[in-house]
Amino acid sequence: MKLTVLTLFPEILSAYCSASIMKRAAEKGLISCNLVNIRDYAYDRHHKCDDEVFGGGAGMLMKPEPLDRALEAAGSPGVRTVYVTPSGRLFNQAMAEDFAREPELVILCGRYEGVDQRIIDSRVTDVVSIGDYVLSSGEVAAMVVIDAVYRLIPGVISQESLSEESFAGGLLEYPQYTRPAKYGNMHVPEVLLSGNHAAIARWRLRASLIKTLAYRPELLQTIDLSGDVGRLLREVIDEGGTNEPHTADPGRTDKN
Ligand code: 6GU
Numbered sequence: 001m002k003l004t005v006l007t008l009f010p011e012i013l014s015a016y017c018s019a020s021i022m023k024r025a026a027e028k029g030l031i032s033c034n035l036v037n038i039r040d041y042a043y044d045r046h047h048k049c050d051d052e053v054f055g056g057g058a059g060m061l062m063k064p065e066p067l068d069r070a071l072e073a074a075g076s077p078g079v080r081t082v083y084v085t086p087s088g089r090l091f092n093q094a095m096a097e098d099f100a101r102e103p104e105l106v107i108l109c110g111r112y113e114g115v116d117q118r119i120i121d122s123r124v125t126d127v128v129s130i131g132d133y134v135l136s137s138g139e140v141a142a143m144v145v146i147d148a149v150y151r152l153i154p155g156v157i158s159q160e161s162l163s164e165e166s167f168a169g170g171l172l173e174y175p176q177y178t179r180p181a182k183y184g185n186m187h188v189p190e191v192l193l194s195g196n197h198a199a200i201a202r203w204r205l206r207a208s209l210i211k212t213l214a215y216r217p218e219l220l221q222t223i224d225l226s227g228d229v230g231r232l233l234r235e236v237i238d239e240g241g242t243n244e245p246h247t248a249d250p251g252r253t254d255k256n
């Protein structure tokens with residue numbers, strides 16, 4: 001994937017784009033991360049990128065001309081172009097999967113009060129918010145979107161890690177344990193040490209349901225509950241569910 005990020009502060013993103021998994025993905029040729037400074041496309045003497053809002057109101061808006069030129073140079077129109085802003089559509093895993101299928105992606109980071117609407121209307125394909133809170137910088141939100149997307153590109157991380165994680169089957173991930181099997185007075189759930197793969201799978205599904213029911217019950221409305229999953233869910237609900245899944249964990253301590 002050819003990723004282009006338009007920002008007034010490329011330095012916020014440059015360390016992220018040249019470290020760790022992103023670095024390896026770039027070395028493998030799976031992704032290129034091009035940081036574009038919008039200010040380079042402001043042709044007046046002071047490289048002015050912002051201006052006051054028509055109609056009045058606090059704060060400044062990003063001017064259309066530099067953005068228009070920067071987006072044009074990045075391949076717009078014709079390239080999937082994501083604008084990150086708190087007033088966008090809520091970003092989720094399905095959108096990340098959709099973006100990950102693109103050969104090229106442009107991400108526009110807003111600053112100040114945002115960007116002139118005509119840029120959104122003419123050049124942006126997706127207006128995306130990462131959650132119901134306000135960040136001071138679109139760059140942080142852009143990093144969240146980039147991270148969620150590029151790890152889904154085939155070859156960046158193992159297929160197995162992707163299929164097991166939260167949201168993969170519409171549920172939150174089950175609790176996990178490593179050695180030692182007994183830590184203080186806390187024991188790893190017995191079934192996980194049993195080597196019985198069917199029993200382990202069933203325990204994990206059940207634990208995922210308990211956790212999803214407690215933390216994100218709305219997710220349960222989007223999954224198929226006709227088969228085994230539904231039956232197990234009804235069992236969990238009949239047992240009273242819990243809003244503190246760790247206290248309902250089928251693990252045990254020396255006290256129980
Ligand atoms: Cl995409 N940008 C900013 N600045 N704040 C946000 C956001 C984006 N999503 C949620 N809050």
